[in-house]
Amino acid sequence: MFINVYMTRQVIGLTEHKVIGKDYKRDSIATREEYGKYFNYHKPGAVDVLKTLPSNPITALTYLVPSKTRKRKEHFQEQLVYWEKEKYIDDRYSPELVERMTKLSGDELDTFMLRYRPGYQFLKEATDYDLMLFIKENFKHYQLDKSTPPPAKKPDEE
Numbered sequence: 001m002f003i004n005v006y007m008t009r010q011v012i013g014l015t016e017h018k019v020i021g022k023d024y025k026r027d028s029i030a031t032r033e034e035y036g037k038y039f040n041y042h043k044p045g046a047v048d049v050l051k052t053l054p055s056n057p058i059t060a061l062t063y064l065v066p067s068k069t070r071k072r073k074e075h076f077q078e079q080l081v082y083w084e085k086e087k088y089i090d091d092r093y094s095p096e097l098v099e100r101m102t103k104l105s106g107d108e109l110d111t112f113m114l115r116y117r118p119g120y121q122f123l124k125e126a127t128d129y130d131l132m133l134f135i136k137e138n139f140k141h142y143q144l145d146k147s148t149p150p151p152a153k154k155p156d157e158e
Contacts, residue, residue, distance in 0.1 A: 024091035028084055085120040092123045092131060101132060102139045112142050 095113065099105055104112055116138035123131065 024087055027087065031080070031084065089118065089120055089123055093118055097131075098135055101135045102142075112139070116142065 093113070095109060098113055099109055102109070102112065116135075118126075118131070118134055122134070126134070
């Protein structure tokens with residue numbers, strides 16, 4: 001028995017959508033706007049106590065006593081600043097740039113990028129040329145480390 005099923009072609013039109021990659025500066029500005037009260041938070045000092053003392057002495061005294069809320073705000077501020085710096089490093093030291101310069105990919109690329117991750121201060125001061133030189137020099141070290149076998153264990157180390 002033969003069943004003849006005709007399939008009809010159907011053309012489906014898709015609407016066009018532009019995909020925009022992440023932009024570090026735009027993300028950073030949005031984060032600073034969203035968490036502005038934490039980014040701009042500063043620990044109350046002697047001047048704050050003196051300004052508040054005449055009008056509200058109880059509030060002035062609370063500035064002198066350690067507070068869990070104040071510590072949480074300070075810790076959260078530190079975390080926000082830390083992650084902002086990490087995003088900046090990720091933006092400048094991107095897998096695309098490192099892959100283009102080293103021809104590494106996959107796990108090797110990840111290993112290289114973790115092992116030779118530049119610091120925030122270096123990237124703030126470095127030009128694009130400095131960064132490329134940094135990658136090139138560290139890639140040489142990576143290749144040497146990779147080609148050098150690990151030292152043999154002595155019988156008494158096992």
